[in-house]
Amino acid sequence: MTTPTAFSSVSALVRRETSMVYDEGKEYLVEARLTPLAAARGLGLEEYVARLASDPTERRKVVDALTINETSWFRDHTPYQAFADVMVPALVERRQITRRLRVWSAACSSGQEAYSVAMLLDQHLPAGWSHEIVATDISTAMLERVRAGRYSQVEVNRGLPATSLVRYFTRAGREWEIAERLRQRVTVRHLNLAAPFAGLGTFDVIWLRNVLIYFDATTKSDILRRMLPMLADDGYLLLGSAETTLDLPADLAAAWRREQIGRVPAYRRAGALSLTSTGA
Template sequence: MTISPPSFAFVSDLARRETAMLYDPGKEYLVEARLLPLAREAGCADVDGYVARLRTDPVEQAKALDALTINETSWFRDNAPYQAFTEVMLPAMVAARSHVRHLSIWSAACSSGQEAYSLAMLLDQHLPAGWTAQILATDVSTTMLARVDAGRYSQVEMNRGLPATSLVKYFSRAGSEWEISEDLKRMVRTQQLNLSAPFPLLPTFDIVFLRNVLIYFDLETKRDILRRMRQVVAPDGFLLLGSSETTLDLEDDWNREAHGRTQLHRPATTTLQPIALTGA
């Protein structure tokens, strides 16, 4: 039994309205696969029956939206951005923040936390002695945030990009899973945050990883998020997008600097127009 067109239209409208995620026609199979376990759990005969319930049940809507998120991630994903982090961003920020000896980093759309913890490992290895760092890990999915807090990963997840030396150094066995060290957990703080809604009060960040999430949004949402990002990235800070994402043609407020295959985005400095003095 496949999801009916009206049910699909309701779910894709809901996703777009609440999280800006696009589920265009052709994604019926995906929506059905994600909602079927929830339909079974709720005792509904099929996904259409479950969508009928969704129409009037906000608690179930939140569960469905969470289940619809695409959480693909891995340790040190694409490698090059993490190399740029160690070789360019970190040295630049350490030079610029010597008066406070603290760095503030945001992993926006963190999924199950591999991005935030990969950064935490690099900070542990490369931050000068006496410095501290805080990584804010946010996502719209509370299920994902609970996973970040738990810091536990299956063997299959561990096999995706984690160097053996880091496994030995930062993880211990927890039953059939691996759990990240308390030291790294302390560096990472989680918060639910919907990128498509106005940001809550946030600190200024030295480095923001906003990777592999803009791809799910339409052009206007991407523009809006990049515009708001401009307010929270420090004037001398860095923004990193996914390898298939760019600010090109979206926002003029960012300068792009290439480091190997990685594009680093930095807030464009505002040029103040000279004030014309009129004669007294």
């Protein structure tokens, strides 16, 4: 059983390293995820937690174990429909000179979001255009999975249309491996959203879905403030279906203009929309 001291020490560690809030009531989760790590070191849970302060390798494993990596292909469907039907055509019209799009999957988990976007760009970008999808996450274990581009049968059953499975995957033993040409489009980088976004360039579309819900109001505002200059003037930000800008401080809420696109709200930089390209 997790003692209150062990729980608060783990919850402080996760908060420090990821900004994710692990409130009381999540003891069961900490226990379920950390007991196997402790057992692998031949330790009881409490003893293991006590050693974390002096063991950066185990601390990284704890962060990996406690980030919530729930994801699926074309999650919620409507954002992907809006992306393919409205955002990509609008951007194609505006980027005739550079003929290049950049997309950021900003809490990519095991890569289903980034590769779903890659499939749509493969289908909807005109010939001769180039694109890059930058996939970032705080979990190094998840980033390894994105790089590997391999998924179990259970994972491909979650939201991936059969036609896309046939078109973009090959069997690799008991797993399915994503096509090399899609993998080449995805740049994988470690990034803590709560820390500065150095050297990423700017993006035409940012997918920041199902991660803000784990942060407190201050962290969420800070991320959305620093996200503004990361988006092209005429770009789009997509949040998860339970996430919104309505609860932000007034100046920041006003800086993100909400625009309904089909059945999904997208967020755009308020102020003049210009024809500038991202140029990154």
